[in-house]
Amino acid sequence: MKLNRSNLDKIIAASIPNQRNLNAQVGIVHLGFGAFHRAHQALITDVTMKELGGDWKIVGVNNWRAAGKPIPETGTEQEFAQQDNLYTVAVGENESVSLEVIGAVEEVLFSNQVEKILAYMTSESVKIVSLTITEKGYCHHPSSGRLDVNHPLVVHDLANIDEPHSAIGFLVAALKIRKEQGITPFTPLTCDNLPENGHVLKQVVLDFAEQLEPELATWIRDNVQFPCSMVDRIVPQTTEQDIAAISKQLGADDQCCVSTEPFLQWVIEDKFNNERPLWEQTSISNILLTDDVIPFENMKLRLLNGTHSSIAYLGYLAGYQTVANTIADPDFKTFIRYLMDKEISPSVHVQGIDLEAYKDQLIERYQNTALQHRTWQIAMDGSQKLPQRFLQTIQYGVEHNVSTPGLALAVAAWMKYVSGVDERGAAIDVRDPMASNFFHIWQTHAESLDEVVSAFLKLDTIFSAQLASNEVFKQQLVEYLDQLTQLGVKQTLQRFMQTHSIQIK
Template sequence: MKLNKQNLTQLAPQVRLPAYAIADTRQGIAHIGVGGFHRAHQAYYTDALMNTGEGLDWSICGIGLRAEDRKARDDLAGQDYLFTLFELGDTDDTEVRVIGAISDMLLAQDGAQALIDKLASPEIRIVSLTITEGGYCIDDSNGEFMAHLPQIQHDLAHPDAPQTVFGFICAALTQRRAAGIPAFTVMSCDNLPHNGAVTRKALLAFAALHNADLHDWIKENVSFPNAMVDRITPMTSTAHRLQLHDEHGIDDAWPVVCEPFVQWVLEDKFVNGRPAWEQVGVQFTDDVTPYEEMKIGLLNGSHLALTYLGFLKGYRFVHETMNDPLFVAYIRAYMDLDVTPNLAPVPGIDLGDYKQTLVDRFSNQAIADQLERVCSDGSSKFPKFTVPTINRLIADGRETERAALVVAAWALYLQGVDENGVRYRIPDPRADFCRALVADDALISQRLLSVEEIFGTAIPNSPAFVAAFERCFASLRDKGVAETLKQLLANLH
């Protein structure tokens, strides 16, 4: 059955449908970067709220700034912007649910002014973002906005025909300010530390170059709540679409698959209203920092610790690594000995339970999360997810061998061939740059660790860490992943 409004009532009884009339919804959110995660997370929570009969004025208008967003828009438009959320887990409590929280999607390629007008319209009170870690144009080595980038320079020169999120938001806020329309909240849902503060810094840096008065107005009138977001959402494959069709009879051009677990901790800092998401499980807080550090250190850090080692071993899915007892033992040691001692207490969270939940989630066979997805953009992920842990280990004079192995695995992975001789691509915008760093084994530690925007200054200046890195790299190259892990784990006892 093709998914659209007309066919909703004919879907199988086990498929959960919107409990609200989609025609009764009105837009309140514009979301830039409609992908799997946004649909499995923010759109999921908004739909859940609408199912209670509330929040019908918070429907989402999607915004696509990239050429590849056209297919996403066309797929959604072809089914009245409905999509299926297909939970995959190893238990029976998963759900299949049609979500109606997105009501339109506009593309920058179809005309910048129409998009600016949408963002400037009074009904849009939140502009949310999933633009990836690299989309904020912040230099990881110094935390400064990279104004020299060609796309930023273009937007500064052509404010009426922007290409970036900063150009569009500033153009819209300029119109709102001129018309006396209140500002909107800018809400990042990207997986990076202090995402609201990063967004604020980047937007204000752009605005200062664009118009000093606008900069001051944004500083005074726009809020940027920090958020911790979490739900494993693999790329939707043809196999997932066929599985949804065969098991539930739904023909959906772009369903979203995800794990049953979902979490959103959000600072309650909104300047123009917000949905009552707390009614459907979102945790509002004054300070998201402890939750963020827990998740980034334990979940994202452990993901990186698994992914390059797993890929080198020849595995291609996260659950395959977790079927290997060596990987489980290594991840538990990394979480318990290297990350947990750095964490402050997290209100309402038992860290022991949380770590076990992560092991269970990573072991989810049904979701078949691709290691390639987790491997992607390593040059952006390391400074956020792994380097802070290493810096703390160095500062405290603690052992760095397990953490050094994470970096060594990435270095060997960047050479593009696993230990079975299988060649693969490196999914990273800076792939050529990174590959050049590891082209000569004799110079790897010198070249790779000295890249300040990735590793900072403490790591290359720590003889103990550099020596640990070189030991781990040589062991991975000469003995392979399994033997290296066995040796590392033997030294724990």
């Protein structure tokens, strides 16, 4: 039996949509229709329409061009269409799994369906265009936050604005049409892991529009709000084993399902151009509308994402395939908690949050064996993630006299990871837009780790000039890269904890 509308009344193992959300009209276009969005914003919007009504159905867009992949002949669009755009969210905590069928999606499109996508994005009924396009989808320099005008997608879109390939090109193209037709602009709502993500999105959109048509840039600056937001939920990449297990429990074949954890959080700057769903008024907790998202962003990016990436690079090099496997090792668990308490927490300042409880909860979330969150998946695109996950915290330490040797060790582990060879000599499939740069550094300077580190620090799209010139930071990187190379991760961690008098817990 296939999951679809005609079979909904036969589903007894899951919560299912009601007529409110099934019959609603489109109000949101989402760029980057991946597993995270389906388990987070789409689920929250689904519950909002179920409980409160409103026309907030979602049109999802998968931007394969921006991901550097060819447009597939079959894929997510067809799979969703075959299921009447229904899918299941499986919430797992160790051995317990609950299911919810989501009815918030109207249609899923590929980015080559430009005319149809822009028709939705320029419709008066669409009030929000949200994004989860990952850090690299912003076509920007992570160290400065400015648009990379030499990015191939940007070059293409500036010359062909009616046929955009990038998410930024789609936003500007749609806003241009709405301006020309006198339609109130939608609110661009970024949900990606970038510090001050709304400000970053505004900057790259304005940079793009300025290159395209300065008058358009002025109109966007005067008329369009770009709220910041912080999203939090661990959503691993869905595997064939996940699909088989969820379909079996559901009693229906679901090729579009996703797995996630019980925890969910969404903090949104209450700054919209027009109407929005009343997400914060639903039965879901941890949804907050606020005037200042930035402290929440820093907390999440540094404590969760920073330690997640530390687990990914160190854990993968040590041979651990998942976060749960890695954190089950007492050395890793102790090191990660040390990072949270001694090196990261001093840079986190957020009112109304019990930080100790938040850190305890993070460790519990990492230990959840229901989530087979692969270290390799988290390790992707490190060049786009390092500034906000590691380097800003290290810079805070430099400016406020907080020692951060553990974060330097994590950065050194990243440098070792992108060499493309793990500590057992096996090849690593490094997925990163700068992978060729890293390969060249290692090929050219492999005989001298000092030269390797120096070459990495010259990558000014990642490292700020201030941090790159910091001799203490550089020497820490050389020392830890040498230890990782000579001793491996486990012995390096043990030596680190002995040196810093950290008791294994």
